[in-house]
Amino acid sequence: MAAWLLWLIAAGLFAAGEMASLDLVLLMFAGGALGGMSAALLTDSLPVQLAAFVVVSVGLLTVVRPVAKRHLVDRTPEQIDGVQAIVGRTAVVSQRVDATTGQVRMGHDEWSARTQLDGEVYEVGTEVRIVQIEGPVAYVSHT
Numbered sequence: 001m002a003a004w005l006l007w008l009i010a011a012g013l014f015a016a017g018e019m020a021s022l023d024l025v026l027l028m029f030a031g032g033a034l035g036g037m038s039a040a041l042l043t044d045s046l047p048v049q050l051a052a053f054v055v056v057s058v059g060l061l062t063v064v065r066p067v068a069k070r071h072l073v074d075r076t077p078e079q080i081d082g083v084q085a086i087v088g089r090t091a092v093v094s095q096r097v098d099a100t101t102g103q104v105r106m107g108h109d110e111w112s113a114r115t116q117l118d119g120e121v122y123e124v125g126t127e128v129r130i131v132q133i134e135g136p137v138a139y140v141s142h143t
Contacts, residue, residue, distance in 0.1 A: 002040075003040040003044065003046075003049065004037045004040040004041050006040075007033050007034070007036040007037030007040050007049070007053075008033075008034075008037050010030075010033040010036070011030045011031075011033035011034050011037065012030075014026045014027070014029045014030035014033055015027060015030040018030065024065050024068055024069055024072075025061070025065070028057055028060035028061045028064065028065055029057050031056055031057065031060045031064075032052075032053045032054065032055075032056040032057025032058075032060065033053060034056070035052040035053055035055065035056030035057070036049045036050065036052050036053035036056075038052065039051075039052035039053075083133040084133065086106065086130055086133065086138075087130055087131065087132065087133060088129065088130065088131075089106060089129070089130055090106075090127055090128065090129050090130070090143055091104035091105060091106035091111065091113075091127070091128055091129075091130055091138070091140065092104060092105050092106075092125065092126070092127055092128075093105075093113070093122045093123065093124050093125060093126045093127075093128060093140075094110065094124065095124065096121065096122070096123055096124060097113045097114065097115055097121070097122040097128070097140060098114075098115055098120070098121045098122075099114055099115050099117075099118045099119070099120070100114065101114070102114060102115075102122070104128060104130075104138060104140060106130070106138075111130075111136070111137070111138040112136055112137045112138065113128075113137065113138045113139070113140050114137055114138075114139050114140070115139070115140060115141070116131050116132070116139045116140065116141045117141075120141075120142075122140065122142070126142075127143050128140035128141065128142060128143060129141050129142070129143045
C-alpha cells in the first residue's frame with residue numbers, strides 16, 4: 001500500500017477520534033498526518049515523512065489550537081436551559097395558589113404552583129413571578 005494512502009487513513013482516524021474527544025488535539029494530529037502525506041507524495045523517505053508529521057502537528061498544537069479553543073470558548077455564551085430558563089419569568093394564576101396547591105399559566109404551559117412563603121395566597125388572574133422550580137412544581141411570589 002502506498003505511504004501517502006496510509007497517512008491519509010491516519011488523518012481520517014485522527015479526525016474521527018476528534019469527534020469523540022472534542023479537545024482539538026487529535027484534529028491537530030490529523031493535520032500533521034496530512035503533512036506526512038504531502039511529504040510521502042514528494043519522497044519515499046520515512047524519516048522525512050515523520051519529520052513533516054511532527055513539525056506540522058507541533059505547529060498546529062502551539063499556534064492554531066489555542067486560537068481555535070479561545071474562539072470556541074469566548075464565542076459560546078453561557079446558556080440557561082431546561083426548567084431553569086423559566087425562573088424569573090411571570091405567569092398568571094389559573095387556579096388559586098397557596099402553600100399546598102394551585103396552578104399558573106405561562107404562555108401555553110400550565111404548571112402546578114405553590115407560594116414561596118406560607119400564608120401567601122394568590123387568586124385567579126393575579127400575575128406572579130416564578131422564583132424556583134422543584135420537579136413539576138413552580139414556586140411563585142408576587143411580581
